[in-house]
Structure formats: C-alpha cells, structure tokens
Amino acid sequence: MAILHTLYQELLSFLGIRPLITLFQTGNYQVLLTWDGISSAIGPLIPFLLLLEAGRALVYKRFRIEDYKMPFFTFVFNRFLSRFISIAAVAFCIGLLEPLALFHTTLTWYWLIYGYIIWEFAHFIYHYLGHKVRIFWCLHATHHVPQSMNLSVTYTHFFLEAPYADVIRTSICILAGIHPALLFLIMFIDGTWGAFIHVGENLLKDGRLGFLNRIILTPSHHRVHHARNPLYMDTNFCNLLNIWDKVFGTFQYEEKEIDIEYGVSREMNTNNFADVYFGELYYLFKDVIHAPGLKNKCLYFIMPPGWSHTGDHKTARVVKQAYLDAQMQALTETPVVATKTA
C-alpha cells in the first residue's frame, strides 16, 4: 500500500494539482490574487495538455508507445536528481554573484522587460554552447533524441543539463543586475512557454500561431530546432523572444516544402535507454581515447559535435554548407527552357 501511496503522491506532484486541491479544501480563493495562487493555477496546464495530446493520439489511433517511452524513463530518472542539484546551483550563484552585480533592478514592469531580454540572451548562450561544444552537447543531446514531437519531450533531459543551464543563465542575469524575485518570475514564464512550444501535431497541427510567428518563438520555430534536416540544424536557440536568433543569424522559419525529421543525426538505438542517455558521452570518450596527442584529446571536448582530428569534419556547419551547395548546383544545372517569342 505504501508503494501505491507513493505513486499517488508522485502523480499529484507531476500533475501539479496539489496546491489546487489545497485551494479547494480550504476554500481560500483570495490566494488566486497572489503570485503563489497564480503559479499554482497555471502549474497543471502543461501536464493537462500532455494528457490531452496523448488522449487525442489514442482516439485518432496515432498513439505510439515509443513516442512516450524514453521521455517517461528520463523523467523518472531525473525526478529527484536534477531538480535538487539545480535548485542548489541557482541559490549558490545568486549568493555568490549578487554582490558583484553591475547595478540592482527593482520589481517594475520596465525592469521585467529588461530582465526578459537579458534572460533570453543568457538562454541563447547556454543553448548555443549546448549545440556547439561537444561536452555540453553530451548534456543536451538527450533532449534531441525523440523522433517525434509531443509535450512529453519537454521532460526529456540529461540530469546534469538543468544545473548546467541554470548556472549559466542565473550567473549572467544576476551579474546584469536582475532582482532574484524578477528572475524567478521570468523562470516561471520561460518554463511554462518552454514546455508549451513542444506541443505536437496531435494537439496543434500548425504550430505557427498566426501573426505571432513573426514576433515570438512559436512551436513551429521549436519544431525546426528539433529537426535534423540540414537546413534546420543549429537554428532557433531562443525560447520566447527570438530577438537573439535574429541578431546572431540563427533564425530559421519552418519551410512548407520541407518535412521535419526529428532526432539527432548519428545512428542510435532510440529504444535503448543507455544509448539515449549516455550515448553521446560514450562516443566522446571513445574519440578522446583514440585521438593522437593531448591537444587533439582536449579539442574533442570543446570543438563542435562532428569535429574530427583527421580534418574530416561532419559538423552541422559542414553538413548544412554541403546541402546549400547541392541546392545551388541543382538550380544552376536546371536546363533553361527556351521560350519562343511571337
């Protein structure tokens, strides 16, 4: 019975409905006007949408267990490990770096906008390095393994990724003077939106969200980010405001004529938890062991995934350039049809 009770408590925790149950039991609806009340009301939103999405997939007979199996395993594995390390890392960074901040902001709407722009910059840095530095890719790659998009992908992470992301993001934001309370508010908005952009086609066929597709980062943009099509690799690193992708030239729209292929580009067994979770680390250490000389061994840790000491690079940049060159060649080789003029 103890196991059933634990599972029940875990389910309540996952669904995020415990504060709502307390709210109904106490009848103290005034709490909905407070920050805690608002966050407890929004908390169950993503788990609810996830169940709705899986439910629709079941009804329309598109439900495939493999779409949810690995996200579920990684969620269970990360449940305690990642969260506590991350909370400790955030608290440590705030304590250490707050006295060194350039200046200190207050809790006003204009500092919220400033804070959000800085947060997105910090998120861009963490996410960009997660794709461009091999050791950081080992922490981030698990999130890119799923071969279809649905809300469960938002829970698919390597357990050290959240601490790594939060150390970089918190450090930059605190040094830029963002008030910790403002930072937690931004983290909450970012977390909710960051989960929603993983909504799959079973719930939202067209992820462009109309005119919003031009202004903010939509599920469509994030589907592009999860794609391994050469044109889409290493694009759309932002989360809600995609200004930094536009500034740094990594912004990419979803093209109508390109069908998205989800997943990572290397051969892997997506049904093997060890491969999904530790595969990138395994291949990194294999490359390091076989590399000649200390310099090459060190370079494997910091160069982009696909870099090789032999010079035969298969990085995203190389793959994309080859694709663009092939496209260009196909265009120039298209025979020009002579048109008759009357």
Ligand SMILES: [Zn+2]
């Ligand atoms: Zn990514």
Ligand SMILES: [Zn+2]
């Ligand atoms: Zn994602």
